[in-house]
Amino acid sequence: MREKTKILDVEAMARSLMRIAHEILEHNRGSRDLAIVGIRSRGAHLAVRLAECIKKIDNKEIPVGILDITLYRDDLTLLTAQPVVHKTEINFDIHDKNIILVDDVLYTGRTIRCALSELIDFGRPQTIQLAVLIDRGHRELPIRADYVGKNIPTSQDEMVEVRMSEVDGKDEVVIMEKG
Amino acid sequence: MLWTKKDLLGLEYLSKEEIELILETAESFKEVTTREIKKVPALRGKTVVNLFYEPSTRTRISFEVAAKRLSADVINIAVETSSVRKGETLIDTGKNIQALKADILVVRHNCSGAPALLARSLAINVVNAGDGWHEHPTQALLDIFTLREKLGRIEGLRVVIVGDIAHSRVCRSNIWGLSKLGAKVTVCAPTMLIPPGIEEMGAANCCAVSCDIDEALKDADAVNVLRMQFERDELTAFPQQLEYFKNYGITEERLKRAKKNIIVMHPGPINRGIEIASEVADGANSVILEQVTNGIAVRMAVLFLVAQAQDKNAQ
Numbered sequence: 001m002r003e004k005t006k007i008l009d010v011e012a013m014a015r016s017l018m019r020i021a022h023e024i025l026e027h028n029r030g031s032r033d034l035a036i037v038g039i040r041s042r043g044a045h046l047a048v049r050l051a052e053c054i055k056k057i058d059n060k061e062i063p064v065g066i067l068d069i070t071l072y073r074d075d076l077t078l079l080t081a082q083p084v085v086h087k088t089e090i091n092f093d094i095h096d097k098n099i100i101l102v103d104d105v106l107y108t109g110r111t112i113r114c115a116l117s118e119l120i121d122f123g124r125p126q127t128i129q130l131a132v133l134i135d136r137g138h139r140e141l142p143i144r145a146d147y148v149g150k151n152i153p154t155s156q157d158e159m160v161e162v163r164m165s166e167v168d169g170k171d172e173v174v175i176m177e178k179g
Numbered sequence: 180m181l182w183t184k185k186d187l188l189g190l191e192y193l194s195k196e197e198i199e200l201i202l203e204t205a206e207s208f209k210e211v212t213t214r215e216i217k218k219v220p221a222l223r224g225k226t227v228v229n230l231f232y233e234p235s236t237r238t239r240i241s242f243e244v245a246a247k248r249l250s251a252d253v254i255n256i257a258v259e260t261s262s263v264r265k266g267e268t269l270i271d272t273g274k275n276i277q278a279l280k281a282d283i284l285v286v287r288h289n290c291s292g293a294p295a296l297l298a299r300s301l302a303i304n305v306v307n308a309g310d311g312w313h314e315h316p317t318q319a320l321l322d323i324f325t326l327r328e329k330l331g332r333i334e335g336l337r338v339v340i341v342g343d344i345a346h347s348r349v350c351r352s353n354i355w356g357l358s359k360l361g362a363k364v365t366v367c368a369p370t371m372l373i374p375p376g377i378e379e380m381g382a383a384n385c386c387a388v389s390c391d392i393d394e395a396l397k398d399a400d401a402v403n404v405l406r407m408q409f410e411r412d413e414l415t416a417f418p419q420q421l422e423y424f425k426n427y428g429i430t431e432e433r434l435k436r437a438k439k440n441i442i443v444m445h446p447g448p449i450n451r452g453i454e455i456a457s458e459v460a461d462g463a464n465s466v467i468l469e470q471v472t473n474g475i476a477v478r479m480a481v482l483f484l485v486a487q488a489q490d491k492n493a494q
Contacts, residue, residue, distance in 0.1 A: 068207065071219035071249075071483075082181050082487055085207040085480075121216035 001159060001176040007152055008173040013133070016149035017046070020131055021053035023147050028098050031058045033126065035097045037065040039115050040086055042104035045166045046133060050102060065090035067101075072114035088118070095123040100147075104162040106132040109143035134173060136160050182484040186298040186305040189314035190355035198356055202324050204480035205473070211248060212475060221483055222249035225282040229255045230272070231308070232263070232288045237447055237471065238308050238318070242285050245478035254281070273297045283482060286310075291348075304485040312346055317481055318446050319352030321474040323360065325466050326401055328473070329442055334361035339395045341367040341427055342405025342454055345374045349446045350405060358385035367395040368427065392427050393436060401442035404429050404455050420453050430456040434464060442466055 008016065028034055031054055038047025044066040051064045068086040070076075076083070101115055112130060119128060131147035136154040152175070154160060159176040163169075180200045190198065211219055227246040229239050239255065246253045256276075258264070263272055269288070276284055283304040286294045291311030298305040309315040327333055338357055340350050344366045357364050358381030365387045366377060378386050389395040396402060407423060434441060443455075443464045451457045460467060 071211070071221040076221065076487070085204050085483070087207045087210050089210070117220070121214055121218070123215050 002179050004158065004175045004177040006172055006174050007134075007160075008150060008171075010171040013149070013171045013173065016133065017049055018053050018056075020147045020149060021050055021057060024050075024100055024129070024131070025054065025058060027129070027146070031060045031062050033097050034100065035063040035065065035092060035094065036100045036102060037067050037090065037094075037115075037119065038102040039111060040066055040068045041167065042162050042164055043067075043102045045164045046104060046131075047100075047102040050100070050131065063092040065092065065094075067115050067118055069111060069114040069118055072118045074110060074114070090122055093123060094119065094125045096126050099125045099128045100131050101128055102131050104133050105160050106130070106135045106143075106145050106148075107138055107160075109139045109141035112143050113141050133162055134160055182488050185485060185488055186294070186307075187316055187481050187485060188295050188298060188305070188307050190316050190319055190352050190359070191314065193359070195359045198320070198323070198359060201320055201477070201480050201484065202327060204484060205320075205324055205476040208248075208479040208483070209473065209476035211479070212472070218248050218250060220250045222246070222251035222486055225249075225251045225486060226280065227251045227253050227283045227285060227482065228276050228281040229253065229308075230258070230276065230284060230286045231256070232258045232286075232293070233309070235287055235308070237474075238287065238315075241471070241474045242306075242308060242317075242478050242482075245475050245482055246283075248475065249479055249482060251283070251482070269293060269296065270300045273301050277301050277303050283486060304488075306481060306485060309348055311348065312351070313348050314352045314355075315348040315446075316352050316356075317474070317478055318349045319356045320481070321470055321477040322349075322353055322403060322444055322446070323356050324477050325444065325470050325473050326442060328469075329466060330400060333357065336362040336400045337365070337398050338362050339365045339367055339389075339392075339399045339402045340405065341392055341395070341402060341429070343372050343408050344368045344377065344405070345372045346408050347405050349403075351380065353403060354381040354386055358382040363387070365389050365395045365399070367392050369423075392429075393433060396433060396437040396441070399437060399441055401444060402429060402437075403444045403446070404449075405446065406448065406450055407454055424453055428452075428454055428456060429459050431458050431462070434459060434462075440464070444470060447471070 036047045036051050038044035047064050051062055066089045068088045070083045070085045129146040132145045133149040135148045135151045157178055162173050165171050180196045229242055231239055243253050285306045285308050287308040288310050291313035293310050294305050294307040344350050354364050367389045378388050380386050445467045449460055
């Protein structure tokens with residue numbers, strides 16, 4: 001795979017997250033009963049950053065959790081690479097909370113389907129809303145995001161790579177193509 | 180690190196990295212057992228058969244709970260009520276279970292090597308739940324998991340195993356597992372219960388032998404207390420119960436002379452007043468019931484990993 005185009009740089013990513021934070025607060029009328037849950041691994045880092053953005057605006061700390069969806073995947077038996085099971089860390093009661101579920105790229109929707117099943121095993125939230133940095137289309141399930149950083153039309157041969165300074169050393173989003 | 184083994188037969192056959200992978204996977208599964216709904220769909224549609232040729236409460240229930248928390252279906256076969264009594268061989272029983280489309284066979288047998296024989300004869304996963312005097316890998320894994328959780332590491336620890344060393348598969352699995360992860364093991368028992376050559380087991384120079392429990396406990400970070408298997412009538416040279424308690428029983432008095440935070444483990448069932456004093460079993464140093472809880476997470480990890488390896492091999 002080689003890099004085709006860069007779609008977000010460090011500033012654009014920060015602006016997108018800040019805008020999403022504003023939209024979340026607008027839609028939920030403040031940060032009361034809000035909690036953020038990120039999907040491992042990039043979604044978890046995005047969740048922490050979103051919480052920081054919300055704190056800048058509303059001056060309130062909101063709980064952040066991490067979801068590892070490995071055990072809920074519908075393709076466990078089909079994967080060529082063996083998945084590594086990591087920990088889910090949700091150290092607060094999700095009952096009656098408004099949960100912002102966060103992932104880096106929304107594609108087929110299957111990851112989100114797993115995440116919804118897993119979240120509901122922790123209790124009954126008031127709402128679950130979905131925030132993604134990139135929506136690249138090609139859904140295979142009836143799932144849509146409530147908050148989107150950027151919509152990008154892609155072909156199915158391409159890959160969208162979200163890089164974050166916490167794991168990759170820098171913030172950017174690029175489209176990779178075969179070749 | 181990839182898990183590629185179809186079966187779990189013993190810790191002797193695993194690398195340090197494979198043991199660590201099981202322990203790390205178990206950590207993730209331990210979190211599942213704290214949820215409101217203590218169940219994940221990872222083994223949905225799989226069938227786990229518990230085939231027990233020896234009585235067991237803890238291990239069988241633990242495997243059953245572990246399989247159910249992974250959403251597998253579980254069938255328990257107690258041999259007393261099965262066709263084995265009509266003369267069916269072990270391999271035939273295994274092949275019938277395989278023909279019934281089970282996916283994982285958990286087996287306990289009084290003969291060492293029975294699970295290995297089944298693993299060779301069958302395509303489905305075989306997990307050893309204790310075979311003769313050979314190994315009881317999931318028990319040792321949960322002992323090691325508990326130690327690691329309490330002390331943060333295994334490397335460099337000094338672990339004393341005291342009790343019926345001669346007949347203990349738990350002891351043998353612990354020697355393999357602990358020594359591979361870099362701990363020093365001292366086995367301690369009256370001379371007649373120490374099999375010759377046991378110090379050669381495990382990684383090089385990791386296993387020592389002692390007949391003096393007070394001496395062995397001096398620098399120990401943990402002591403794993405084994406039950407005296409008085410029901411094994413093949414040995415008539417067993418010490419009297421009271422005599423054993425006096426010389427080897429883990430009492431408060433003995434612990435006072437050991438490290439203050441020494442961890443006391445026991446694979447159960449405990450015989451109070453024979454190998455361990457009641458006050459110690461229920462005391463602050465004891466992690467006996469935590470071991471039972473951790474056993475579920477460890478067995479979930481083992482069932483999950485062998486099932487995954489099977490699916491990979493099928494491709």
